[in-house]
Amino acid sequence: xxxxMTQKIQIGKxxxxxxxxxxxxxxxxxASLEEVQYCQGKAGSMDIQKVIAAVETxxxxxxxxxxxxxxxxxALYHAILESLEGVMRGQLGxxxxxxxxxxxxxxxxxxxxxxxxxxxxxxxxFYGTIGAPVKGLEHxxxxxxxxxx
Amino acid sequence: xxxxMTQKIQIGKxxxxxxxxxxxxxxxxxASLEEVQYCQGKAGSMDIQKVIAAVETxxxxxxxxxxxxxxxxxALYHAILESLEGVMRGQLGxxxxxxxxxxxxxxxxxxxxxxxxxxxxxxxxFYGTIGAPVKGLEHxxxxxxxxxx
Amino acid sequence: xxxxMTQKIQIGKxxxxxxxxxxxxxxxxxASLEEVQYCQGKAGSMDIQKVIAAVETxxxxxxxxxxxxxxxxxALYHAILESLEGVMRGQLGxxxxxxxxxxxxxxxxxxxxxxxxxxxxxxxxFYGTIGAPVKGLEHxxxxxxxxxx
Amino acid sequence: xxxxMTQKIQIGKxxxxxxxxxxxxxxxxxASLEEVQYCQGKAGSMDIQKVIAAVETxxxxxxxxxxxxxxxxxALYHAILESLEGVMRGQLGxxxxxxxxxxxxxxxxxxxxxxxxxxxxxxxxFYGTIGAPVKGLEHxxxxxxxxxx
Amino acid sequence: xxxxMTQKIQIGKxxxxxxxxxxxxxxxxxASLEEVQYCQGKAGSMDIQKVIAAVETxxxxxxxxxxxxxxxxxALYHAILESLEGVMRGQLGxxxxxxxxxxxxxxxxxxxxxxxxxxxxxxxxFYGTIGAPVKGLEHxxxxxxxxxx
Amino acid sequence: xxxxMTQKIQIGKxxxxxxxxxxxxxxxxxASLEEVQYCQGKAGSMDIQKVIAAVETxxxxxxxxxxxxxxxxxALYHAILESLEGVMRGQLGxxxxxxxxxxxxxxxxxxxxxxxxxxxxxxxxFYGTIGAPVKGLEHxxxxxxxxxx
Numbered sequence: 101x102x103x104x105m106t107q108k109i110q111i112g113k114x115x116x117x118x119x120x121x122x123x124x125x126x127x128x129x130x131a132s133l134e135e136v137q138y139c140q141g142k143a144g145s146m147d148i149q150k151v152i153a154a155v156e157t158x159x160x161x162x163x164x165x166x167x168x169x170x171x172x173x174x175a176l177y178h179a180i181l182e183s184l185e186g187v188m189r190g191q192l193g194x195x196x197x198x199x200x201x202x203x204x205x206x207x208x209x210x211x212x213x214x215x216x217x218x219x220x221x222x223x224x225x226f227y228g229t230i231g232a233p234v235k236g237l238e239h240x241x242x243x244x245x246x247x248x249x
Numbered sequence: 250x251x252x253x254m255t256q257k258i259q260i261g262k263x264x265x266x267x268x269x270x271x272x273x274x275x276x277x278x279x280a281s282l283e284e285v286q287y288c289q290g291k292a293g294s295m296d297i298q299k300v301i302a303a304v305e306t307x308x309x310x311x312x313x314x315x316x317x318x319x320x321x322x323x324a325l326y327h328a329i330l331e332s333l334e335g336v337m338r339g340q341l342g343x344x345x346x347x348x349x350x351x352x353x354x355x356x357x358x359x360x361x362x363x364x365x366x367x368x369x370x371x372x373x374x375f376y377g378t379i380g381a382p383v384k385g386l387e388h389x390x391x392x393x394x395x396x397x398x
Numbered sequence: 399x400x401x402x403m404t405q406k407i408q409i410g411k412x413x414x415x416x417x418x419x420x421x422x423x424x425x426x427x428x429a430s431l432e433e434v435q436y437c438q439g440k441a442g443s444m445d446i447q448k449v450i451a452a453v454e455t456x457x458x459x460x461x462x463x464x465x466x467x468x469x470x471x472x473a474l475y476h477a478i479l480e481s482l483e484g485v486m487r488g489q490l491g492x493x494x495x496x497x498x499x500x501x502x503x504x505x506x507x508x509x510x511x512x513x514x515x516x517x518x519x520x521x522x523x524f525y526g527t528i529g530a531p532v533k534g535l536e537h538x539x540x541x542x543x544x545x546x547x
Numbered sequence: 548x549x550x551x552m553t554q555k556i557q558i559g560k561x562x563x564x565x566x567x568x569x570x571x572x573x574x575x576x577x578a579s580l581e582e583v584q585y586c587q588g589k590a591g592s593m594d595i596q597k598v599i600a601a602v603e604t605x606x607x608x609x610x611x612x613x614x615x616x617x618x619x620x621x622a623l624y625h626a627i628l629e630s631l632e633g634v635m636r637g638q639l640g641x642x643x644x645x646x647x648x649x650x651x652x653x654x655x656x657x658x659x660x661x662x663x664x665x666x667x668x669x670x671x672x673f674y675g676t677i678g679a680p681v682k683g684l685e686h687x688x689x690x691x692x693x694x695x696x
Numbered sequence: 697x698x699x700x701m702t703q704k705i706q707i708g709k710x711x712x713x714x715x716x717x718x719x720x721x722x723x724x725x726x727a728s729l730e731e732v733q734y735c736q737g738k739a740g741s742m743d744i745q746k747v748i749a750a751v752e753t754x755x756x757x758x759x760x761x762x763x764x765x766x767x768x769x770x771a772l773y774h775a776i777l778e779s780l781e782g783v784m785r786g787q788l789g790x791x792x793x794x795x796x797x798x799x800x801x802x803x804x805x806x807x808x809x810x811x812x813x814x815x816x817x818x819x820x821x822f823y824g825t826i827g828a829p830v831k832g833l834e835h836x837x838x839x840x841x842x843x844x845x
Numbered sequence: 846x847x848x849x850m851t852q853k854i855q856i857g858k859x860x861x862x863x864x865x866x867x868x869x870x871x872x873x874x875x876a877s878l879e880e881v882q883y884c885q886g887k888a889g890s891m892d893i894q895k896v897i898a899a900v901e902t903x904x905x906x907x908x909x910x911x912x913x914x915x916x917x918x919x920a921l922y923h924a925i926l927e928s929l930e931g932v933m934r935g936q937l938g939x940x941x942x943x944x945x946x947x948x949x950x951x952x953x954x955x956x957x958x959x960x961x962x963x964x965x966x967x968x969x970x971f972y973g974t975i976g977a978p979v980k981g982l983e984h985x986x987x988x989x990x991x992x993x994x
Contacts, residue, residue, distance in 0.1 A: 112389030113269050113376070120262050125277065169962045171993035174835070178923070186335030186392060212388070217914045221388065227262070239361070239370065239472070240261030243335055244391035248916035318515045320546035323686070327476070366467045388919070397469035410687030411567050411674070418560050426572065484633030484690055510686070519686065525560070537659070537668065537770070538559030540691035541633060616813045618844040621984070625774070664765045695767035708985030709865050709972070716858050721873065782931030782988055808984070817984065823858070835957070835966065836857030839931055840987035 107212040109135055112244050115225035118206035120242070136210030137164050143203045143226075148184065155180050155205055155224060164209050165222070165249070172249055176207075179224040179245035186243025187226045203228035203241075209249065222249045256361040258284055261393050264374035267355035269391070285359030286313050292352045292375075297333065304329050304354055304373060313358050314371070314398070324398040325356075328373040331394030336375045338390075352377035352390075358398065371398045405510040407433055410542050413523035416504035418540070434508030435462050441501045441524075446482065453478050453503055453522060462507050463520070463547070473547040474505075477522040480543030485524045487539075501526035501539075507547065520547045554659040556582055559691050562672035565653035567689070583657030584611050590650045590673075595631065602627050602652055602671060611656050612669070612696070619696055623654075626671040626692035633690025634673045650675035650688075656696065669696045703808040705731055708840050711821035714802035716838070732806030733760050739799045739822075744780065751776050751801055751820060760805050761818070761845070768845055772803075775820040775841035782839030783822045799824035799837075805845065818845045852957040854880055857989050860970035863951035865987070881955030882909050888948045888971075893929065900925050900950055900969060909954050910967070910994070920994040921952075924969040927990030932971045934986075948973035948986075954994065967994045 109132070117129055118140050126133075139162035143151040156176060159165045165172040187203070208223045223246045231238025258281070266278055267289050275282075288311035292300040305325060308314045314321040336352070357372045372395045380387025407430070415427055416438050424431075437460035441449040454474060457463045463470040485501070506521045521544045529536025556579070564576055565587050573580075586609035590598040603623060606612045612619040634650070655670045670693045678685025705728070713725055714736050722729075735758035739747040752772060755761045761768040783799070804819045820841045827834025854877070862874055863885050871878075884907035888896040901921060904910045910917040932948070953968045969990045976983025 107378070107389070110389055112391060116265055116269065116391060120265065128274065128277065166962075169960075170834075170958065171963050171966075174993050182338040185338040189331040189334040189394065213915065215914075217911075218916050221916075223389070225391075229256075238468075239395045240256070240259055240372070240393070241395075242261060242265060242374075242391065242393035244389070245338065246388045246390075248919050315515075318513075319511065319685075320516050320519075323546050362468065364467075366464075367469050370469075387915075397472050405676075405687070408687055410689060414563060414567065414689060418563065423575065426575065480636040483636040487629040487632040487692065521687070523689075527554075536766075537693045538554070538557055538670070538691070539693075540559060540563060540672075540689065542687070542689035543636065544686045544688075613813075616811075617809065617983075618814050618817075621844050660766065662765075664762075665767050668767075695770050703974075703985070706985055708987060712861060712865065712987060716861065724870065724873065778934040781934040785927040785930040785990065819985070821987075825852075835991045836852070836855055836968070836989070837991075838857060838861060838970075838987065838989040840985070841934065842984045842986075 108214055109210050109212045111136060111208045111210045111212050111221060111223040112225070112246050114138065114210075115206045115208040115223040116227070116242070116244060118208065119204050119225040120227040136208050137162075138206060138208040139164055140204060140206045143205060151184070151203070151205075152177070152180050155207065158205070159207050162207075164207050175222055175247045175249040176224070179222050179247040182245030182247070183224045183226050183243035185245075187230065187241050188243075189241075203230075218248075220249045222247055257363055258359050258361045260285060260357045260359045260361050260370060260372040261374070261395050263287065263359075264355045264357040264372040265376070265391070265393055267357065268353050268374040269376035285357050286311075287355060287357040288313055289353065289355045292354060300333070300352070300354075301326070301329050304356065307354070308356050311356075313356050321398055324371055324396045325373070328371050328394040328396040331396070332373045332375050332392035333394075335392030335394075336379065336390050337392075352379075367397075369398045371396055406512055407508050407510045409434060409506045409508045409510050409519060409521040410523070410544050412436065412508075413504045413506040413521040414525070414540070414542060416506065417502050417523040418525035434506050435460075436504060436506040437462055438502065438504045441503060449482070449501065449503075450475070450478050453505065456503070457505050460505075462505050470547055473520055473545045474522070477520050477543040477545040480545070481522045481524050481541035482543075484541030484543075485528065485539050486541075501528075516546075518547045520545055555661055556657050556659045558583060558655045558657045558659050558668060558670040559672070559693050561585065561657075562653045562655040562670040563674070563689070563691060565655065566651050566672040567674040583655050584609075585653060585655040586611055587651065587653045590652060598631070598650070598652075599624070599627050602654065605652070606654050609654075611654050622669055622694045622696040623671070626669050626694040629692030629694070630671045630673050630690035631692075633692075634677065634688050635690075636688075650677075665695075667696045669694055704810055705806050705808045707732060707804045707806045707808050707817060707819040708821070708842050710734065710806075711802045711804040711819035712823070712838070712840060714804065715800050715821040716823040732804050733758075734802060734804040735760055736800065736802045739801060747780070747799070747801075748773070748776050751803065754801070755803050758803075760803050771818055771843045771845040772820070775818050775843040778841030778843070779820045779822050779839035780841075782841075783826065783837050784839075785837075799826075814844075816845045818843055853959055854955050854957045856881060856953045856955045856957050856966060856968040857970070857991050859883065859955075860951045860953040860968040861972070861987070861989060863953065864949050864970040865972040881953050882907075883951060883953040884909055885949065885951045888950060896929070896948065896950075897922070897925050900952065903950070904952050907952075909952050917994055920967055920992045921969070924967050924990035924992040927992070928969045928971050928988035930990075931988030932975065932986050933988075948975075963993075965994045967992055 139158055141158040143154045159176055160167050165176050204227055206225045212221050226243045229238040230241040288307055290307040292303045308325055309316050314325050353376050355374045358369055361370050375392040378387040379390040437456055439456040441452045457474055458465050463474050502525050504523045507518055510519050524541040527536040528539040586605055588605040590601045606623055607614050612623050651674050653672045656667055659668050673690045676685040677688040735754055737754040739750045755772055756763050761772050800823050802821045805816055808817050822839045825834040826837040884903055886903040888899045904921055905912050910921050949972050951970045954965055957966050971988040974983040975986040
């Protein structure tokens with residue numbers, strides 16, 4: 101399937117790998133990761149507002165988006181929301197009641213397309229466990245959002 | 250984060266890897282994959298009904314769920330729907346109009362928990378590109394759904 | 399329609415009757431109720447988190463699901479969410495602002511299908527009134543969710 | 548809970564009973580049903596458009612809403628949509644792919660409140676089975692919608 | 697398009713204009729506004745519960761709906777919710793985290809249709825800016841809901 | 846409220862006015878419209894796929910977005926979807942069954958912010974009537990979506 105793609109860099113796949121692999125597992129992908137800007141972080145709470153803030157702060161601190169330009173924050177914000185749709189699977193509204201054990205996120209920015217005009221795009225991936233508010237009761241969850249920036 | 254998990258096998262992560270990695274990239278995960286049952290397939294159309302049918306057919310042909318037991322189909326069906334929420338990011342209703350270039354899926358069945366009573370769980374992952382109905386205009390998309398079976 | 403059904407026991411219908419009928423009205427269904435495990439309870443608040451907790455607590459206290467097995471809590475949790483979709487009619491996200499006067503719930507566990515392999519299923523029904531945060535202004539609401547367990 | 552209600556007639560509960568009970572089971576509720584206007588019908592397909600049309604046609608043929616007044620059709624239409632949210636549990640968009648075996652509906656119109664000014668309200672209930680597009684694989688589903696008319 | 701409409705008064709368009717135009721800009725529409733009842737107000741917070749309360753209070757204080765009749769509050773409530781769907785664009789559940797700078801609303805009640813039987817309808821429009829919780833980062837948002845009353 | 850805005854040009858408001866006003870009513874806004882690029886059109890059907898295609902075609906024919914750059918189509922596409930959320934009010938999935946009488950759209954592209962770095966943004970507005978599939982039964986509907994481009 102990879103061949104069918106018109107993308108030279110798969111920022112979404114890279115974001116998924118950074119969010120879910122251990123450092124050892126990630127090593128074979130080091131070359132691909134050099135072609136993009138990326139960072140990762142953790143969101144310990146499942147207050148959606150705090151999760152969004154954690155991702156935005158990480159993106160700005162690591163220079164992945166500009167501190168001052170609203171359009172970059174706007175692009176990232178919608179990529180986060182799309183990613184959270186996958187995490188919550190249609191139940192964003194009930195999200196705050198959930199307990200999570202270590203939701204890890206990755207932000208990847210790069211030029212996925214050959215044509216220069218397509219410019220930069222951003223991918224946000226979440227991976228972790230989500231569960232009922234009782235310890236030990238959870239399963240994995242994942243989300244990916246992509247936007248032009 | 251892996252350490253924090255109470256799961257011995259991460260069927261969701263394995264499903265995502267099977268859905269998105271090339272055979273070469275997948276090799277380091279061969280040992281983990283031996284602990285689960287899994288298969289993969291392709292869904293060339295974005296008619297949601299056909300995508301669901303393709304995954305169900307693959308799961309039955311590969312003996313991952315029983316042909317005859319409704320509760321297994323029911324479990325798989327909801328895992329597929331949750332996974333498609335991630336693929337469509339809240340817009341399942343507009344899905345049929347989308348064009349995709351190679352949506353690949355993976356189904357993984359295994360026992361993620363130490364305790365025997367937790368039994369089998371199933372994970373469904375989609376990875377591919379989704380786009381406007383004009384060739385060459387698409388970006389990556391991902392989805393993961395998990396259910397007890 | 400009853401004849402068309404392949405189910406020998408209609409756990410969903412029983413859950414709705416237990417949730418909404420008076421003890422007198424429920425009497426003609428006593429024989430059917432002996433074929434299943436069930437309990438009922440009340441959720442006085444419309445904080446969704448508390449409603450879910452109330453149903454889970456009732457289910458465990460009455461031995462309808464196992465205290466210790468995550469897959470049973472997982473099955474119940476999704477049945478509750480599906481039932482709440484009916485109660486809130488697509489607006490789970492705005493649920494916490496609602497006032498209710500007596501939301502009653504019923505949990506029914508049984509074997510709806512003839513075939514032994516289909517095993518146990520669980521139904522959760524809610525019935526009550528839902529309204530604006532002003533006393534006396536409300537109308538009825540109903541929800542039903544079903545899952546394999 | 549019945550006592551807590553400020554409604555003298557529970558049109559929602561009556562709609563649920565008409566939609567789901569057999570004629571014999573419904574008999575004890577005959578007195579209550581004399582206080583309202585009601586009808587019932589069947590929707591054999593799960594093309595949402597056809598289901599809505601079937602309910603609207605039944606409501607007009609049985610004189611429950613006026614043929615000519617848009618506001619009555621508008622009130623019924625939103626009651627049907629709310630009821631279908633319960634039937635489909637948040638997945639209206641994927642509805643057309645579902646197979647159903649006998650979805651029965653009931654429409655009840657009456658004056659639920661003591662105060663004359665509150666006027667007429669309408670309740671629409673669906674009850675039946677919903678399933679994958681393979682015969683014999685289905686479980687019960689239910690929905691209730693209520694609106695002022 | 698205006699000619700194609702079977703409505704003599706476009707309460708939705710009027711609500712949109714009242715919500716978004718300056719007093720000067722609104723002047724040419726003064727004659728149309730004399731045919732309806734209307735009011736406007738501001739909702740400074742984006743706590744959805746408070747926004748709804750602000751609109752309901754304004755509608756009652758200005759005599760646009762009756763203080764005492766539930767069916768009028770019910771009609772207004774659903775018009776507000778429909779309008780907020782436009783404001784939040786499918787993300788009502790994440791609404792509380794948003795910051796807004798001046799969300800203005802308008803409520804218009806009138807008889808849009810020629811036929812007397814169609815009676816009164818109500819329109820609720822919101823217009824303002826919505827943004828991330830950082831000052832100066834926001835864009836416009838708009839919503840319109842209409843219901844029979 | 847206008848003063849509170851940090852936007853020098855309100856592309857959303859302009860899109861709403863172009864979509865809903867008659868040429869005479871639009872005249873006072875001629876000066877503002879000279880600061881942006883805009884076009885309008887009609888979508889006669891309510892097949893969502895055709896509505897989206899109609900807007901995209903109009904945007905490209907009128908040179909508002911580039912024919913060849915995917916990121917511009919991607920930006921427009923999400924602005925259309927957000928706008929349709931307002932039109933359908935949370936029921937995109939049932940959209941195809943609706944009949945409309947003249948849904949008019951406007952696309953406005955401009956620089957809403959003082960700071961040069963914020964660049965171009967795009968607004969899509971819909972205005973028209975939406976109804977049951979019976980002639981003469983409809984009410985107004987409105988939607989607005991905004992995105993960076």
